[in-house]
Amino acid sequence: MTVREPAAGGPSLRASAFLHRHPTVRVLLFLAPGLAWLGVLYLGSLGALVVHSFWSIEEFTGLLVRELTFSTFAQLGERANYEIILRTTAMAAAVSVACGVLAFPIAYYMARYATPRMRTFLYIAVIMPLWSSYLVRALAWRSIMAGEGVFMWVVERLGLDGAVAAILRTPVLGGPSLVQSKFSLFIVYVYLWLPFMILPVHAALERVPLSYLEASSDLGARPGLTFRRIVLPLAKPGLVAGSIFTFSLTLGDFILPQIFGTSEFFLGQMVYVQQGVAGNLPLAAAFTFVAMSVMIVYLGIAKRAGAFEAL
Amino acid sequence: MRDPGAPRAGIGLRMATAFVFAFLYFPLLVIVLYAFTTQSAAFTFPPPGLTTRWFSVAFADEDMWRAVRLSVLVAATSTGVAIVLGGLLAGAIYRARFFGRNAVAFIVVLPIALPGIVTGIALRSTLSLADATFGFWTIVIGHVTFCIVIVYNNVVARLRRLSPNIVEASADLGASGLQTFRYVLLPNLGTAILAGGILAFALSFDEIIVTTFTAGQQQTLPIYIFSILFRPRAKPVTHVVALLAIAITFVPILVAQLLTRDRGAPSLGR
Secondary structure, eight states: OOOOSOSSSOHHHHHHHHHHHOHHHHHHHHHHHHHIIIIIIIHHHHHHHHHHHTSEEOTTTOOEEOSOOSHHHHHTTSHHHHHHHHHHHHHHHHHHHHHHHHHHHHHHHHHHTOOHHHHHHHHHHHHHHHHSOHHHHHHHHHHHHSTTSHHHHHHHHTTOHHHHHHHHHSTTTOOSSSSSSHHHHHHHHHHHHHHHHHHHHHHHHHTSOHHHHHHHHHTTOOHHHHIIIIIHHHHHHHHHHHHHHHHHHHHHOOSHHHHHOOSSOOHHHHHHHHHTTSOOHHHHHHHHHHHHHHHHHHHHHHHHTTHHHHO | OOOTTSOOOOHHHHHHHHHHHHHHHHHHHHHHHHTSBSOSSOOOSSOSOBOSHHHHHHHTOHHHHHHHHHHHHHHHHHHHHHHHHHHHHHHHHTTOOOTTHHHHHHHHHHHHHSOHHHHHHHHHHHHHHTTOOOSHHHHHHHHHHHHHHHHHHHHHHHHHHSOTHHHHHHHHTTOOHHHIIIIIIHHHHHHHHHHHHHHHHHHHHHOOHHHHHHOOSOOOHHHHHHHHTTOSSOTHHHHHHHHHHHHHHHHHHHHHHHHHGGGOOOOOOO
């Protein structure tokens, strides 16, 4: 490797020396472009959005009224609107719990039993679906859940068609057909976000010293007790970190309910329709404000649970 | 907590692991299967017959190629900008102790911690206030916003493992900042930047939530797929396009994984 520039005195070197003596200038120079983008453009946009939620739409003309009002937020209290918020939050919570339950065994296996080769293989296998389009993976489920598709084929062979029909009739999970039911929506969300849960849970479990488990067992604890009292509390930061993603992604999604959902709206859909077809940006902003607030409260709780160290 | 002396995992745990693994990969097999089915309006299982004609139907579709080109161009541009911004931010953050350091780290993560729809609608309302024409550049603006963190995470992770002495040593030997960057930092950071860039590319290539808000009339590949999703006829065509989308992202991602494997895994994105 040859260094071509003169060793002393060039302008480049003088600039370097200056930056070395003034670390603050150096840091500011490095920060400026990124901060201009994220701090000004992005945070500014978020701020403008919040401001919009305190404006309103003139009912007859449909024009934006730029005056401070809480009337848009008051609209969220209408039954149809708060049901959307509750429905979406409940779905996000249910999906997060299901992801946690499914992620645990594979993460535990990877952390404790897998050989290094096997672990690398499983790790990449978990990550790969994450980076392939979520729309594409949702598409697969539309075929699986189709009336004559794989899911029903398996269900019929197991003689469970009665159970599926019963699920579709229930108000919470049901819908007019298997594809268009909240049951399908739930399964597809769990499928899509599962890798986001497996990775942090695995990271948390990997840091559990084996000696803790041995000590617990030496002290006479049975595996079940060791699991409840030792493994689970130590895995908690990972579970919470994973749930940040599963929760946030479910909360803001407006694509899947259009493919799998029933006529009952979810929050993301409502935002999409209000800012688009309905042309009511303030109401869309108010709904977004709810999603943002829920996430910020959630992030606060997660930070307390030590989730950020587990990310 | 790996346990080399441990007995093999219990049968229950092994079955649960296998089940989750199958759950993750079975749908991808289904995409392949239905790209070849002979039915044009249904997804009967098992398929009544297999054919390759949907591939010629899809590949003859000029709209699809236009969408692929736009997506590749958007992803490449966004990745380029994100590498510069994310790399610089990583360089500023990793060792410096300055007021607001945590705040900066928080802002960087925010676009992927908040639901994508928040980012999308916020940017859309700002851009329309600024009278921007929605098109290529507004899509890029949205994508850069969430791609920065991917590059940033990868570069910060690598910088933390580098000895800070190498930069000092380079300066002591009389190298300018640019020379230090070119001959000392870049060779060490190269694979991290490359891996971060590839991941950012894949993320951008597949993004639909933010894009829906920041795009004008043009269709990126995911938007195109979504638009043909509800066509009653020629349903397998969507599966062919889906296969193409998977192929375009899978290979680079695998490369990114292998690049960073032994030096710690790349941090996960959105």
